[in-house]
Amino acid sequence: MRLYISVDMEGISGIASIHQLGPGKREYERGRKLMTLEVKAAIEGAKDFGVDMIVVNDAHGSMTNLLLEELPDYVNVIYGFPKPLSMVSLMDEGFDAAFFIGYHSRKGIPYSIWDHTLSGVMIQRIRINDEEVSEFWLNAAVAGRFGIPVALVTGDDKLVAHAKELIPQIEVVETKKGLSRSAALMRHPLAVYETIKSAVRRALEKVKRNEIPVFAPKGPYEVSVEFTDSLIADFVELIPGVKRRDGLVVEYNTEDVLDVYKILELMLIISVGAKRLTGASYDNA
Numbered sequence: 001m002r003l004y005i006s007v008d009m010e011g012i013s014g015i016a017s018i019h020q021l022g023p024g025k026r027e028y029e030r031g032r033k034l035m036t037l038e039v040k041a042a043i044e045g046a047k048d049f050g051v052d053m054i055v056v057n058d059a060h061g062s063m064t065n066l067l068l069e070e071l072p073d074y075v076n077v078i079y080g081f082p083k084p085l086s087m088v089s090l091m092d093e094g095f096d097a098a099f100f101i102g103y104h105s106r107k108g109i110p111y112s113i114w115d116h117t118l119s120g121v122m123i124q125r126i127r128i129n130d131e132e133v134s135e136f137w138l139n140a141a142v143a144g145r146f147g148i149p150v151a152l153v154t155g156d157d158k159l160v161a162h163a164k165e166l167i168p169q170i171e172v173v174e175t176k177k178g179l180s181r182s183a184a185l186m187r188h189p190l191a192v193y194e195t196i197k198s199a200v201r202r203a204l205e206k207v208k209r210n211e212i213p214v215f216a217p218k219g220p221y222e223v224s225v226e227f228t229d230s231l232i233a234d235f236v237e238l239i240p241g242v243k244r245r246d247g248l249v250v251e252y253n254t255e256d257v258l259d260v261y262k263i264l265e266l267m268l269i270i271s272v273g274a275k276r277l278t279g280a281s282y283d284n285a
Helices: 028-049 135-145 157-166 189-208 230-236 257-278
Strands: 002-007 053-058 075-078 097-103 123-128 150-156 171-180 183-186 221-227 249-254
Touching (some): 002 028, 028 053, 028 097, 028 150, 097 135, 097 157, 150 189, 171 189, 221 257
Parallel strands (some): 097 150
């Protein structure tokens, strides 16, 4: 069995503060450690189950967060940015299942830790065929495009409830209960690691029995992206096929969910470029 693991940071047990989430922040090294230990628990559970190959994608921020030297030597890690398909890079190389570790809610979900979709300070919301979507939705849809079921997700209580709505058969591990955007009632990390190992076994048993369907929302896809600043829309409307609806919203249509994802990734990169070219002030959260 071949397993793909995409790892974000906001949903990791022990993470609550912005100071844990990026390079230069005063608690970032602690955040990296917590992230590494949680994915390591999933890796060890998969190895104990008999998984033959495990690929881990560092999918948070700069995508150079995991402490590689603390992961088992039988794991390959996709590290750095930019990379094709970002949070689900190389998923097209053939996997039997995917896990999403440390995921978070879309922007606007109340009492959810660091809720955002791709960028909280640059993107207000993303709608696809009139449904407001999350990073979980987008990444699971890419997995579905390649026929890969998302079998396990970890994150706060709001995120795992969302995942269950989209994929009822998925195994979930609640790492904390969100109390605000930057506070949570934490489960102890050691307890979370043990829960993850048990959930991994249940998830992979379901995969072997073909009990978890792929998440494959049907196209064509009408995509609407609302930015937080009209300056960003000024730049991204220059992408061929993208149309401006109003000061903050752009739209585009496509038949392939991979194009949905790639254009969103390009918009995010352009947003960062707009910041640098004009001196506008945005953060990474």
